[in-house]
Amino acid sequence: MSEKVYARNVEALKNGTVIDHVPAGMGLRILHLFKLTEYGERVTVGLNLSSGHMGSKDLIKVENLVLSEEQANELALLAPKCTVSVIEDFEVVRKQKLAIPDEVTGIFACPNSNCVSHVEPVKSHFRVRVTEHDTKMKCKYCEKVFSKSIVVDAR
Template sequence: MQYTRNVEALKEGTVIDHIPAGQGLKILRLFQLVETGERVTVGLNLQSRHMGSKDVVKVENIALTEEQANELALFAPKATVNVISNFEVVKKHKLELPEEIEGVFACPNSNCISHKEPVKSFFYVRTVKNDTKMKCKYCEKVFTKDIVVEVR
């Protein structure tokens, strides 16, 4: 079987590759990549030798920081995040699940004080038996990564 590239090269920006199939749109939404105003290219359910199928996200003129890349590890722990300059990879972020995430997700608990007070959301992250949990700093409720929602 022959593999071909399905997405054009990027001159400047960030490429998030090896996203589990079906997670690309969630990453776009949660990390507000479309709202940057820059051109975003998304490949969904692309063929992958290693994963079977995968999603890819390319964002022009935006270089994700290591902290931002690590927040992606919640949804795509084996993703690769490459910063591109002049068509060359100038930095590869090796993803590590962060211990804390601030200001990215709103607490799913509608009674949480973070919805009523002018504070950034804040979660402690931990993995127990290959299951990632997020504990809200304010209401102390524990949630799975699948029910967090984007910040309002």
């Protein structure tokens, strides 16, 4: 009878942040939108890792960086069921609770190509409203309302 052997797919992190249970395919988008590679710290990314709960998932580990509550909540717009764990000395010391924020600034571009945020030196800014069937995002500048999926997928 053979025993199952379990191995970690990603190296352990001494200090920093682990963003786990990211929907497969969203890991690189999160890296880009949150500029996680610009801190000068080691970043480990696992893409399409097997997951009992999700089938497959992405995972991001950033050394020596702890996301603010605001940053963690902004992640909830892209990956509402992800977990954000703070690691100190190889141990999880805190799991940040995520809540969709009321506003988000400087992360997503307005899908309206005529919006002034594309031509003026201003950071994008959206008010977020969660409804029963969707999450809506209203641009501060053009005042157009978009479904979250349209804003998140805009490039």
